[in-house]
Amino acid sequence: MEKETQVQEKRYVGPKEIFLYGVANGGQVFGYNIVSMQLSFFFTMVFGIPSAAVAVMVFVLGIWDAFNDPIMGGLIDRTRTRYGKLRPWLLIVPIPLSITTILLFSGPVILQDVKTTAIKIVYMYISYIIWEFFYTIGDVPFWGLSAAISPSTRDRTNAITSARFISGIIGGLASPLLSVMIDLSNNGVIGWDLKEVFCFMGILAGAMILLLFSLAGTKCRERVVQSEERPNLFQSFANMFKNRPLLMIILSNVLGTVTRIADVFNTYFYIFVLDLASYSIIIGIPGTITGFLGYGLVPILKRKFSNRQIIALCTFSKAAISVIVFLIGMNYYDKAAVVVPLLMLQGAVNSLFTSVTMVVPTEMIGDTVDYMEWKTGKRNEGTNFAVLTFVSKLTGSLSTSLSAAILPLIGIIVPSDGTDPYLNGAGVNTSFWLWGLITAIPPVIGLVQLIPYIFYDLQGKKLEKIHSDMRIRREELAQSATARAGKEGEE
Secondary structure (H helix, E strand, O other): OOOOOOOOOOOOOOHHHHHHHHHHHHHHHHHHHHHHHHHHHHHHHHOOOOHHHHHHHHHHHHHHHHHHHHHHHHHHHHOOOOOOOOHHHHHHOHHHHHHHHHHHHHHHHHOOOOOOHHHHHHHHHHHHHHHHHHHHHHHHHHHHHHHHOOOOHHHHHHHHHHHHHHHHHHHHHHHHHHHHHHHHHHOOOOOOOHHHHHHHHHHHHHHHHHHHHOHHHHHOOOOOOOOOOOOOHHHHHHHHHHOHHHHHHHHHHHHOHHHHHHHHHHHHHHHHOOOOOOHHHHHHHHHHHHHHHHHHHHHHHHHHOOHHHHHHHHHHHHHHHHHHHHHHHOOOOOOHHHHHHHHHHHHHHHHHHHHHHHHHHHHHHHHHHHHHHHHHOOOOHHHHHHHHHHHHHHHHHHHHHHHHHHHHHOOEEOOOOOOOOEEOOOOOOHHHHHHHHHOOHHHHHHHHHHHHHHHOOOOHHHHHHHHHHHHHHHHHHHHHHHHHHHHHHHO
16 A cells, blocks of 8 residues: 655644634635535526526636636735735735625626626626636635645645535535525515525625635734745746646546536436425435544545545545445436435435545645745745636536536526526436436546546655655755844844
C-alpha cells in the first residue's frame, strides 16, 4: 500500500480559528447550494425562461470563467498588504456578494409583471454574471487561505475538514428548507408563490454571507511566509501549466462533471414522479448523519492509503451502490414506499464517501502550491485555487447546461411563453429516465475521472521531501526577513 508518511509537525492554528473558518464557509455555501442545485429549476420553472436559453447562458458563462477566474487568481498572487495577500479580498467581498445573491433570486418578483421572455433573459445574464464575479472574488482567496493559514499539513487538513464539515451543516440546510417552502407554497399553506419563496431564500442566503462568510477575513490569519517579489500574471499562468499534479486534478474534476447532474434532476424526480418535493428531506436524513461521520474517516484512511487510493476507493464505492439501487428500483421507481428507502441508502453511502472527497482533493491543491514553491520559489495560492474555483463552477455550469439540454429529450417541456413546464410522455418514459439520472447513470459514467490520477505522483517520499525542504526554506526566509527588519530599525 502506498500511503502518506506521517511527519510530526509544529501546530500553528488554534481550534477557535479552525472552527470560525468552517463557519465562514457555511455562510458562503448556503447560497451556493441553492445556485448549484436549483439554478436550472429556478430559471425554467420559477422565472419561466426556456431551458435552451438557460443552457446557452450557462455554457457562455462557463467560457467567461475560463478567463475570469485565473486572472483573479493572478491578481491575488500579486497582492501584498499588512493583512496578507488573501485576507484583504475576504474583508471586501461579503457586502457586494450578499447584495448580488439577493438580486439574483429576486428577478421573478422584480419582473413579475413582465411577460417578454427577452427581458427575463437579459436579467438572467446580468444578475448571474455579477453574482459569479463576486463569488469568484470571495471563493478564490477563501480556499487559498486553507494553504496559507499554516505551513503544517495537519493544520491545513483540519481547516479544510472544518470548512467542509460545518458548511455541510449550515449549507446543507438550504435544500431541505427550500423543499419545505416549495411544498408549503404549492399547497397554499403560506400564501407565497414560488417567486416569493425563492426571493425569501435569496434574502436569507445574503444574510448568511454578510454575517458568517465575513468571519474568514476578520477572524482568520495567513501564516505561511511569502516572497516579497510580486509575480506577474503571465508568470503565474505559466507556472500553472508547468504544474503537472495540478493539471491532473483539474482534468479529473472536468471528467467528473456528469456526476453532478444527479443533484439537478432530484427536484424534477420528487415533483414529477413522487409528487412531493419534501421527500428530499426524508431521503436526506441518513446522508446528513453519515456525511458528518465521513469527515472522521479522513484521518483513518490517510493512515492506510495515499490520497490517490482514497479517491479511487470513494469513487468506485459510490458507483457500486448507485447501480445496486437503480437495479432494485428500476421496476418500482414511481412507488414511494420502495424508492424512498433505496434513495436513503444511496444517500447514506454517497454522503459518507463524498465527505472524504470534499477534503482530500482540496488538500492536494495545497500540496501543488508547495510543489511549485519548491520548484520555483513562488507560491501561487491565488492561481491554483482560482483553478479549483473555476473547475467547480465549470463543472456546475456544464452539469446545469447538460441537464437543461436533457430535459426535452426525456419529455420535460419548458414552454417559451413562460407558462409552467409539463411532461410530454409521447415516446419516452420520463419517470424511468429521471430514475436513472438520479441513480446509476452519472456515477458510472463518472468513473472516467479516475484516469488522470494514474499520472498523479505527488505522494509518498516525494511529497515528504517537498514538505521537509520547504520547512527549512521558510525558516531561513523568516530569519532573513527578521534580520533585514532589524537593520532597517537601526538605521
